[in-house]
Amino acid sequence: MDNVAIKVEHVGKDFRLPHDKSSSIKNSLINGLRRRGGYEIQHALHDISFEVKRGEFFGIVGKNGGGKSTLLKIISGIYTPSKGSVNINGKLTPFIELGVGFNPELTGRENVFLNGSLLGFSRNEMAVMYSDIVKFAELEDFMDQKLKNYSSGMQVRLAFSIAIRAQSDILVMDEVLAVGDAAFQKKCFDVFRELKRQNRTIILVTHDMGNVERFCDRVLVIDRGKQLALTDPAEAASIYARLNIDGAQIKINDQKRQLHGARYGSGEVKVKRVRTVLQGEEADVFSVGDEFSFEVELEYEKGCDNTLVACGLAFFNEDNINVFGPNNEENMVEARSRKITYTLPKLPLTPGEYAVTVAIYNKDKTDIYFDLLEKWTHFSVIADHVTHGVVELDGVWTT
Amino acid sequence: MIRVLTKQNRALLAELVRTDFKLRYQGSMLGYAWSLLRPLMMFGILYTIFALVLKSGGGIPHFPVYLLLGIVMWTFFTDMTTQSLGSIVGRGELIRKIRIPRWIIVFSSSISAVINLALNMIIVAIAMVLSGVTLHASAIFFPLIILEVYFFSLGISLFLSAAFVKFRDLTYIWEVILQAGFYVTPILYTMSIIPKVILQKLMLMNPMAQAIQDARYAIVTHDHRVVTIYRVFNGGWYMVVPFLIVVLVLTIGILYFKSQASSFAENI
Numbered sequence: 001m002d003n004v005a006i007k008v009e010h011v012g013k014d015f016r017l018p019h020d021k022s023s024s025i026k027n028s029l030i031n032g033l034r035r036r037g038g039y040e041i042q043h044a045l046h047d048i049s050f051e052v053k054r055g056e057f058f059g060i061v062g063k064n065g066g067g068k069s070t071l072l073k074i075i076s077g078i079y080t081p082s083k084g085s086v087n088i089n090g091k092l093t094p095f096i097e098l099g100v101g102f103n104p105e106l107t108g109r110e111n112v113f114l115n116g117s118l119l120g121f122s123r124n125e126m127a128v129m130y131s132d133i134v135k136f137a138e139l140e141d142f143m144d145q146k147l148k149n150y151s152s153g154m155q156v157r158l159a160f161s162i163a164i165r166a167q168s169d170i171l172v173m174d175e176v177l178a179v180g181d182a183a184f185q186k187k188c189f190d191v192f193r194e195l196k197r198q199n200r201t202i203i204l205v206t207h208d209m210g211n212v213e214r215f216c217d218r219v220l221v222i223d224r225g226k227q228l229a230l231t232d233p234a235e236a237a238s239i240y241a242r243l244n245i246d247g248a249q250i251k252i253n254d255q256k257r258q259l260h261g262a263r264y265g266s267g268e269v270k271v272k273r274v275r276t277v278l279q280g281e282e283a284d285v286f287s288v289g290d291e292f293s294f295e296v297e298l299e300y301e302k303g304c305d306n307t308l309v310a311c312g313l314a315f316f317n318e319d320n321i322n323v324f325g326p327n328n329e330e331n332m333v334e335a336r337s338r339k340i341t342y343t344l345p346k347l348p349l350t351p352g353e354y355a356v357t358v359a360i361y362n363k364d365k366t367d368i369y370f371d372l373l374e375k376w377t378h379f380s381v382i383a384d385h386v387t388h389g390v391v392e393l394d395g396v397w398t399t
Numbered sequence: 400m401i402r403v404l405t406k407q408n409r410a411l412l413a414e415l416v417r418t419d420f421k422l423r424y425q426g427s428m429l430g431y432a433w434s435l436l437r438p439l440m441m442f443g444i445l446y447t448i449f450a451l452v453l454k455s456g457g458g459i460p461h462f463p464v465y466l467l468l469g470i471v472m473w474t475f476f477t478d479m480t481t482q483s484l485g486s487i488v489g490r491g492e493l494i495r496k497i498r499i500p501r502w503i504i505v506f507s508s509s510i511s512a513v514i515n516l517a518l519n520m521i522i523v524a525i526a527m528v529l530s531g532v533t534l535h536a537s538a539i540f541f542p543l544i545i546l547e548v549y550f551f552s553l554g555i556s557l558f559l560s561a562a563f564v565k566f567r568d569l570t571y572i573w574e575v576i577l578q579a580g581f582y583v584t585p586i587l588y589t590m591s592i593i594p595k596v597i598l599q600k601l602m603l604m605n606p607m608a609q610a611i612q613d614a615r616y617a618i619v620t621h622d623h624r625v626v627t628i629y630r631v632f633n634g635g636w637y638m639v640v641p642f643l644i645v646v647l648v649l650t651i652g653i654l655y656f657k658s659q660a661s662s663f664a665e666n667i
Contacts, residue, residue, distance in 0.1 A: 015665060073495075073664065076498055077498040078494075078495065078496070078497070078498055078664045079664055079665055080661045080662070092498075094497050094498040094499060095496060095497045095498075096496055096497070097496050100492065100493060100496040100497045101492070101493050101497065103418060103422070105422055105425060106418065106421065106422075110418075110421070113414060114414050114417075114418055116414075117410045117411045117413070117414035117415075118411060118414075118493070118497055118499065120407035120410070120411070121407075121410065122406060122407075122409075122410040123410065123413070123414075
């Protein structure tokens with residue numbers, strides 16, 4: 001436990017959401033009397049478990065509404081978990097956002113002291129640090145102006161310079177780097193590096209995969225309240241990218257389902273189901289280099305048990321170019337095979353949308369199709385690096 | 400609660416009270432002076448109406464000061480409870496984003512009310528001098544009486560601030576209760592106009608009525624014509640009832656606040 005800063009065990013959080021948000025006594029009386037469930041339970045987090053080691057720069061990423069802020073609030077003690085436990089070893093910063101408690105009607109100077117008190121500093125302690133704070137924020141000429149006259153960038157600068165004074169072992173920050181100009185961001189990064197050198201533990205919640213890859217040692221990816229992965233930044237970035245495309249993909253697929261091509265054939269052998277498979281699970285988003293499988297399930301009409309069946313596939317890219325077209329004529333399936341699988345150990349396609357045509361035919365009479373499904377199945381390919389061209393081949397460079 | 404007044408909590412408390420005070424009179428020309436001008440003007444009005452025009456007071460000496468003290472104490476009670484009522488919800492931004500002890504917020508509202516009371520008491524003191532009040536030894540009880548009112552108000556404040564998070568109707572309900580309280584408490588009238596002794600007894604069970612009457616007796620009008628709880632019950636044990644009510648209210652307030660505090664962040 002000595003080198004563990006934070007231990008989160010099986011944490012879950014449920015929220016009660018009243019159906020009608022008007023919280024009045026009348027409503028609660030009525031609901032109470034009728035015993036009608038005036039609320040529904042929202043499961044914001046399920047069974048999250050991880051450990052953050054001392055001195056680690058730990059990232060939490062996920063889509064909006066995925067539960068990362070809820071998790072952060074539980075870690076910082078703002079929410080109490082419905083299930084599980086959180087153990088903190090060391091002093092934790094109490095805030096999760098910059099500039100909490102800033103009052104627009106007070107001057108910059110007054111806000112420094114107010115904000116400092118929220119971090120647990122007395123007026124005297126703040127007075128000692130005051131000039132450093134102002135200097136770091138580059139706001140020397142503005143401290144006697146009211147905060148409402150500051151630009152949002154100035155406010156963040158001030159807040160950040162106060163926040164980094166917090167003498168805590170564990171810093172928790174939610175989307176801090178989203179604001180500020182490039183020069184100030186660079187300063188923030190320098191501070192982060194410095195904190196990292198001092199062996200402080202930092203938890204950063206962010207959307208910005210660039211920052212995750214630049215700073216984080218390990219990353220927790222959560223989606224819809226579930227723990228997807230606890231991994232290194234590079235892999236987290238690719239999982240996160242896939243998450244985002246997944247969301248968009250659902251919509252695209254809905255449209256595409258109506259964009260199936262034509263289907264025709266004699267019907268003695270029929271395609272029952274086709275699917276694209278990633279590591280044993282049906283998927284429609286792949287990364288370049290993933291193991292890719294295409295499965296075709298067949299059903300046979302009675303009396304054609306001995307028919308020789310061949311399967312051909314054609315992969316079309318967005319430009320309607322047939323990128324490749326494998327078939328199993330040389331490696332025929334036995335009659336009555338229920339399932340034919342085509343596997344690419346390393347998917348060589350470059351990022352984009354793909355459509356697959358499936359043809360089931362008699363090997364000896366290639367002009368007769370039992371079943372032909374034009375551009376029937378769709379999938380997309382993403383990459384975490386820049387690619388060019390139509391395919392990505394396994395070439396090796398030597399000098 | 401005193402045990403948890405660590406260095407950090409004290410600093411935070413001081414800063415919250417300071418902010419409160421700075422913001423209160425912001426934009427008004429006379430600023431802080433209003434804290435003193437308000438009760439002073441109030442005294443002027445009371446003096447004109449009750450001492451010069453109506454000549455009421457049932458022969459009670461220093462009747463305008465007697466009235467002023469009652470009003471100042473009642474104002475303390477209403478200030479503290481109404482400010483605290485909305486304090487947790489009003490500081491929702493803090494509660495949702497930072498881990499600070501929740502009670503500090505209610506506590507800081509209560510301190511603001513105490514500061515206001517102290518300022519008002521300056522005017523009461525001036526009025527006492529102008530009116531020629533002579534202080535008796537009983538004046539040493541006055542701080543204890545104020546402490547009693549403070550604990551009573553704090554108990555109610557804790558309860559109201561926590562309940563307001565869930566029931567937003569409370570503002571209006573509490574307004575009505577305060578209105579009713581203003582009339583069942585002998586603030587603008589003397590106890591002697593209440594015809595039946597049993598009613599007087601009942602009225603003085605209310606901690607605010609008991610405290611206001613005791614305070615008047617303690618520092619303004621040391622006279623048998625001020626009906627206090629001791630006088631009404633002739634020293635009978637019933638006179639502890641208001642104090643028991645205070646203890647009960649404070650206990651319920653603290654317990655209820657504690658039970659709700661951990662879910663403030665998600666309910667606001």
